[in-house]
Amino acid sequence: MLANVAGILIFREWATVPFHFIWIGLFLVYGWRLWGMRATLAALAAIIIVTGFSLGVDVMSGDQAPVELAEIPLMAAAFGALVLFARRSVAAREEISRAYEQNVVLLQYARHLLRHASHIVRTPLTIALGHAEILERTTDDAAAARDARVVIDELKRLKDATDRLLELATSHQPGFVHPVVTPLREVVADACDRWSEKGALVRPGQVDDAVIRLDPGRLQEALDELIGNAVHQTPSGKPIEISARHEDGCEVIGVANRGPGIREDDTKPIFERFARADGDRKRGARLGLAIVQAIAKAHGGSVGVRDRPGGGAVVELRLPRQNAGPGPAMPEMAPASAAPQGTS
Numbered sequence: 001m002l003a004n005v006a007g008i009l010i011f012r013e014w015a016t017v018p019f020h021f022i023w024i025g026l027f028l029v030y031g032w033r034l035w036g037m038r039a040t041l042a043a044l045a046a047i048i049i050v051t052g053f054s055l056g057v058d059v060m061s062g063d064q065a066p067v068e069l070a071e072i073p074l075m076a077a078a079f080g081a082l083v084l085f086a087r088r089s090v091a092a093r094e095e096i097s098r099a100y101e102q103n104v105v106l107l108q109y110a111r112h113l114l115r116h117a118s119h120i121v122r123t124p125l126t127i128a129l130g131h132a133e134i135l136e137r138t139t140d141d142a143a144a145a146r147d148a149r150v151v152i153d154e155l156k157r158l159k160d161a162t163d164r165l166l167e168l169a170t171s172h173q174p175g176f177v178h179p180v181v182t183p184l185r186e187v188v189a190d191a192c193d194r195w196s197e198k199g200a201l202v203r204p205g206q207v208d209d210a211v212i213r214l215d216p217g218r219l220q221e222a223l224d225e226l227i228g229n230a231v232h233q234t235p236s237g238k239p240i241e242i243s244a245r246h247e248d249g250c251e252v253i254g255v256a257n258r259g260p261g262i263r264e265d266d267t268k269p270i271f272e273r274f275a276r277a278d279g280d281r282k283r284g285a286r287l288g289l290a291i292v293q294a295i296a297k298a299h300g301g302s303v304g305v306r307d308r309p310g311g312g313a314v315v316e317l318r319l320p321r322q323n324a325g326p327g328p329a330m331p332e333m334a335p336a337s338a339a340p341q342g343t344s
Contacts, residue, residue, distance in 0.1 A: 030043075044080075051075075056069065129155045176298045181211060182212065182213070184211070187220060200240065201237070204243070205242060208251065222317060223255065229289070230255055233313075235258065235259070242255055250301065252318050292315075
């Protein structure tokens with residue numbers, strides 16, 4: 001700055017050049033690192049006094065026109081606008097940062113509260129369920145046995161909902177899935193066999209010989225949810241078909257049924273938690289489809305539903321083919337009979 005002041009006094013006919021260099025330097029220095037308000041006002045006052053005095057000397061000597069002095073308040077006003085914009089921008093970023101930190105704390109608290117509440121509720125539910133089962137087995141009163149069966153069914157449903165809420169609460173954490181190299185055909189075959197043993201008409205369709213990295217237990221859980229919903233929607237005697245194909249770098253696993261399909265007036269997102277695919281809320285919120293979506297997202301994939309040609313619907317899991325490829329067993333091969341983690 002001293003060199004520019006000297007330039008104003010020495011090269012008087014070109015005084016506006018170092019004059020503007022002084023102000024540009026102030027702008028750049030302040031933009032590089034914001035100062036406190038007192039330091040900013042002190043620097044602005046010093047620059048106004050220095051440049052005003054230097055340029056005033058040139059005006060008094062007749063080397064500069066008096067109108068040049070008007071640039072001092074003009075540059076000061078421009079600097080003031082810069083200060084105002086910069087401070088508002090910093091304040092906005094700080095507010096966003098505070099809101100983000102508060103949201104993180106609230107999210108962690110909500111997850112902790114949900115896990116804690118789930119564990120607290122699970123123990124009395126288990127005790128009540130055990131006593132109701134004993135009452136059903138030991139009572140000689142047929143009406144009391146029927147009532148006990150109703151209590152047992154509702155307690156199981158409540159326990160299942162509690163477990164699902166706990167699972168959804170942990171679905172965004174890194175350890176939710178443990179991908180290993182898995183033969184997809186064996187996982188699909190295992191799901192078909194498991195449901196066929198329950199009396200459901202589930203059969204494999206066209207399935208790729210793909211070997212991809214995924215969590216076989218979580219995938220079987222998602223398939224169980226989708227198959228269970230398909231069994232509920234499909235008329236007796238109509239088969240449910242599971243297929244898998246390669247498409248756009250993903251492995252698309254589809255569960256097709258011959259049920260009523262997707263209703264034209266049903267526009268709500270059925271894969272969000274608490275939503276039901278059939279719009280029936282009499283039995284309470286259904287969390288299975290939300291878990292399917294959470295499992296797909298944890299694998300970096302997605303889930304969607306579409307109408308099936310000829311009637312019915314197809315729910316499709318799209319999983320990225322990481323280290324995919326057909327072939328024999330590979331290292332870290334997962335057993336196809338990994339235990340499922342629950343059905344709807």
